[in-house]
Amino acid sequence: MISPDLxxxxxxxxWQGAQAGELRVSWCAACxxxxxxxxxxxxxxxGRLHWQTLSGAASLVAWSEVSGPLNPDFDTPYLxxxxxxxxAPYIRLVTRLVDCCAADLRCDMxxxxxxxxxxxxxxxxxxxxxxxxx
Amino acid sequence: xxxxxxxxxxxRARVPDWGESLMxxxxxxxxxxxxxxxxxxxxxxxxxxxxxxxxxxxxxxADAGLRPEDIGGLMVSAGIRDQLRPEDFHTHFNTSQxxxxxxxxxxxxxxxxxxxxxxxxxxxxxARHIVNVFAVDWASRRAAGSGTPGDxxxxxxxxxxxxxxxxxxxxxxxxxTFARRYMHEFGLDSTQLAALPLTFRRHANRHxxxxxxxxxxxxxxxxARPPLADPLRVEDCCLISDGAAAWVMSPAEQAVDMPHxxxxxxxxxxxxxxxxxYISQQPVITATPQTFAAPWAFAMADxxxxxxxxxxxxxxxxxxxLMQIEDMGFCRKGEGGHFIxxxxxxxxxxxxxxxxxxxxxxxxxxxxxxxGISHVVELVKQxxxxxVNQVEDTRIAAYxxxxxxxxxxxxxxxxxx
Ligand SMILES: [Zn+2]
Numbered sequence: 001m002i003s004p005d006l007x008x009x010x011x012x013x014x015w016q017g018a019q020a021g022e023l024r025v026s027w028c029a030a031c032x033x034x035x036x037x038x039x040x041x042x043x044x045x046x047g048r049l050h051w052q053t054l055s056g057a058a059s060l061v062a063w064s065e066v067s068g069p070l071n072p073d074f075d076t077p078y079l080x081x082x083x084x085x086x087x088a089p090y091i092r093l094v095t096r097l098v099d100c101c102a103a104d105l106r107c108d109m110x111x112x113x114x115x116x117x118x119x120x121x122x123x124x125x126x127x128x129x130x131x132x133x134x
Numbered sequence: 135x136x137x138x139x140x141x142x143x144x145x146r147a148r149v150p151d152w153g154e155s156l157m158x159x160x161x162x163x164x165x166x167x168x169x170x171x172x173x174x175x176x177x178x179x180x181x182x183x184x185x186x187x188x189x190x191x192x193x194x195x196a197d198a199g200l201r202p203e204d205i206g207g208l209m210v211s212a213g214i215r216d217q218l219r220p221e222d223f224h225t226h227f228n229t230s231q232x233x234x235x236x237x238x239x240x241x242x243x244x245x246x247x248x249x250x251x252x253x254x255x256x257x258x259x260x261a262r263h264i265v266n267v268f269a270v271d272w273a274s275r276r277a278a279g280s281g282t283p284g285d286x287x288x289x290x291x292x293x294x295x296x297x298x299x300x301x302x303x304x305x306x307x308x309x310x311t312f313a314r315r316y317m318h319e320f321g322l323d324s325t326q327l328a329a330l331p332l333t334f335r336r337h338a339n340r341h342x343x344x345x346x347x348x349x350x351x352x353x354x355x356x357x358a359r360p361p362l363a364d365p366l367r368v369e370d371c372c373l374i375s376d377g378a379a380a381w382v383m384s385p386a387e388q389a390v391d392m393p394h395x396x397x398x399x400x401x402x403x404x405x406x407x408x409x410x411x412y413i414s415q416q417p418v419i420t421a422t423p424q425t426f427a428a429p430w431a432f433a434m435a436d437x438x439x440x441x442x443x444x445x446x447x448x449x450x451x452x453x454x455x456l457m458q459i460e461d462m463g464f465c466r467k468g469e470g471g472h473f474i475x476x477x478x479x480x481x482x483x484x485x486x487x488x489x490x491x492x493x494x495x496x497x498x499x500x501x502x503x504x505x506g507i508s509h510v511v512e513l514v515k516q517x518x519x520x521x522v523n524q525v526e527d528t529r530i531a532a533y534x535x536x537x538x539x540x541x542x543x544x545x546x547x548x549x550x551x
Contacts, residue, residue: 002299014296066364068363081302
């Protein structure tokens with residue numbers, strides 16, 4: 001199933017955040033750093049983790065325009081890629097690039113979050129944090 | 135020769151800090167590959183993996199001049215369905231000897247590391263002659279709509295939670311993303327990248343067993359193809375195939391009395407990146423875990439890239455092969471796009487002429503997608519002097535294995551006899 005499970009205790013808060021218009025990542029207060037992907041405890045200090053809301057400013061690491069019949073879950077073409085949030089440049093978020101075309105994109109360009117419904121070919125649409133050139 | 139301690143190997147095999155080399159004991163010169171066997175490779179064949187595996191195993195045992203009852207060990211892949219089991223071996227060959235069994239074999243990274251596991255098993259007296267085999271029927275399965283290579287990746291939990299919902303899937307999409315980053319950092323363009331699929335296709339065109347034997351590819355036709363996942367075209371992505379291959383490993387001191395020139399296991403390396411198994415979080419996406427495997431294998435073999443005559447690189451994608459050629463040390467990081475021009479990887483440009491022949495059977499892009507086991511079989515043929523696209527005077531060969539977050543290196547040397 002492609003649509004995320006909002007009730008999953010480990011990963012659901014990311015998707016609940018998107019519904020609330022917030023970009024959230026798993027964070028260790030003691031280490032003051034993002035822990036991504038989320039885990040039960042911090043992998044460095046074994047401390048408790050919480051969900052931290054970020055500004056939504058990020059840098060585009062790289063992307064691909066998917067045109068061929070590779071992914072049965074989504075209509076093509078679409079732009080997908082990796083961004084690094086400004087507050088945690090050492091992690092990467094998998095995302096979509098929206099409101100732009102491939103020719104508008106450059107690695108390391110500033111991007112900013114948007115919240116959009118993604119519609120898989122099967123199953124319910126869901127709100128996801130996606131990015132667009134800033 | 136004197137065995138090197140783990141500490142000595144670690145001192146020689148310096149690696150960057152975003153991954154690690156696994157501490158493999160020195161097994162240099164202990165094991166030989168004494169028999170090889172292959173089935174035909176093809177698109178959908180309707181053949182099941184165990185039937186194909188048995189055919190390859192029987193051929194490998196016969197090639198080694200052995201009988202099935204001489205085999206004391208069986209190594210297969212853990213992660214791929216329908217691999218051979220000891221009971222299949224005994225039923226098929228009507229044998230009953232004890233079979234040491236390991237799922238640390240097969241293809242991908244294990245096509246290299248299984249030689250190390252086999253060496254340790256031989257040292258411990260668990261077996262003398264050990265078969266490694268890998269079989270796959272993904273072409274048939276895809277045609278039947280019943281599973282593809284992507285399913286294996288989709289089963290990883292965080293990929294399912296945070297990557298699949300965005301469509302960053304399946305494998306061509308992530309390696310296209312990494313290739314885009316590489317192009318940005320190092321100025322690689324599609325015309326340069328084309329050297330890999332074009333060279334491997336020329337090897338396949340001369341190799342009657344290759345799936346793409348009859349399909350020629352020109353630079354113009356490559357560039358005219360629409361991207362599948364930009365910047366990768368379909369020719370940059372591995373085939374999907376049916377087929378099997380196998381080899382027999384024997385104690386080196388027995389190999390000298392066996393039918394073929396001795397092919398010795400000289401060095402083995404196994405590397406892993408931080409962030410595993412999620413390559414979206416790999417600290418450096420313009421390099422591969424080969425960075426952490428090759429130095430250990432070269433240290434164990436007491437050799438370096440200047441002595442390697444022929445290589446076989448896991449080319450699930452052209453860009454992944456390019457990065458691994460760099461990460462083995464054949465050129466500096468970022469110079470690969472330039473390095474591979476002018477037929478540098480073609481079998482008729484040997485080291486003497488500045489080349490480094492690569493994937494002389496056609497690779498995963500143009501021979502078949504047997505996930506690397508055919509790459510090692512091809513290197514054995516090159517060292518025996520019996521390859522279709524034979525490189526001149528091959529003494530030392532290297533295989534680069536890959537499974538996204540892990541890499542491996544195998545150094546093979548032709549024995550003197
Ligand atoms: Zn912590």
